[in-house]
Amino acid sequence: MDDYNRQQREALGLARRALSAMPRGELQALLDSCAPYLDFRERTARFLARHFSRVCTLACYTDGRSACCQKEGIITFFADVAVNVLVSGDTAPDTLERVLDSPNTGQKCVYLGTNGCLWKIKPVVCEMFLCDSAKATVFSENTAAALEWEELQRLQKTYTWPDRPVLFNALEERFLALGLRSPLMYLHNSPGLLMVKKRAGLPVPPKDARP
Numbered sequence: 001m002d003d004y005n006r007q008q009r010e011a012l013g014l015a016r017r018a019l020s021a022m023p024r025g026e027l028q029a030l031l032d033s034c035a036p037y038l039d040f041r042e043r044t045a046r047f048l049a050r051h052f053s054r055v056c057t058l059a060c061y062t063d064g065r066s067a068c069c070q071k072e073g074i075i076t077f078f079a080d081v082a083v084n085v086l087v088s089g090d091t092a093p094d095t096l097e098r099v100l101d102s103p104n105t106g107q108k109c110v111y112l113g114t115n116g117c118l119w120k121i122k123p124v125v126c127e128m129f130l131c132d133s134a135k136a137t138v139f140s141e142n143t144a145a146a147l148e149w150e151e152l153q154r155l156q157k158t159y160t161w162p163d164r165p166v167l168f169n170a171l172e173e174r175f176l177a178l179g180l181r182s183p184l185m186y187l188h189n190s191p192g193l194l195m196v197k198k199r200a201g202l203p204v205p206p207k208d209a210r211p
Contacts, residue, residue, distance in 0.1 A: 012096055018178055018180055031087070038083075040159065041124075047145075072109075078184040188210055188211055
């Protein structure tokens with residue numbers, strides 16, 4: 001198993017074990033804390049389906065012109081993994097474990113199945129990626145869509161960009177408090193994101209306490 005699959009597999013297993021051990025009340029509280037983010041993801045999915053489904057299907061799957069979903073090119077945050085497990089039910093992540101346990105001999109993302117992404121709530125980096133060609137095609141004809149996309153990008157940062165208290169940081173802290181660590185906890189180990197926190201006056205963990 002290569003390093004990419006190993007880190008992904010370990011994070012998935014960690015999230016599954018921790019969430020399966022939580023009392024029902026704690027799980028519900030965690031899900032409630034994610035509700036605004038899940039609403040944002042539903043809104044984004046509707047926007048993309050409405051404006052980009054045809055364009056992206058042609059570029060990514062029919063013609064193969066896009067660099068989307070390249071092998072080991074997908075950045076996943078630990079919060080992505082936790083949210084996906086949280087909303088997927090007990091057995092749904094089994095599929096992700098199986099593909100991560102198998103060698104990825106192709107050039108596409110390990111999570112890309114014949115019907116698209118295998119995640120129930122795909123990594124936010126994937127959801128929010130639009131290639132320049134697709135944006136030019138859609139936004140040149142629809143300025144209202146371009147403005148809505150700018151708003152969705154702004155909203156994304158309110159959950160993921162740690163210049164304020166954000167959900168992705170809170171989720172990492174929830175698992176760190178259980179003594180669990182993962183290299184995918186970027187909001188607690190990425191030098192760039194730690195600098196964002198520091199400049200915002202938010203707590204930054206010492207080096208020996210980072211995942």
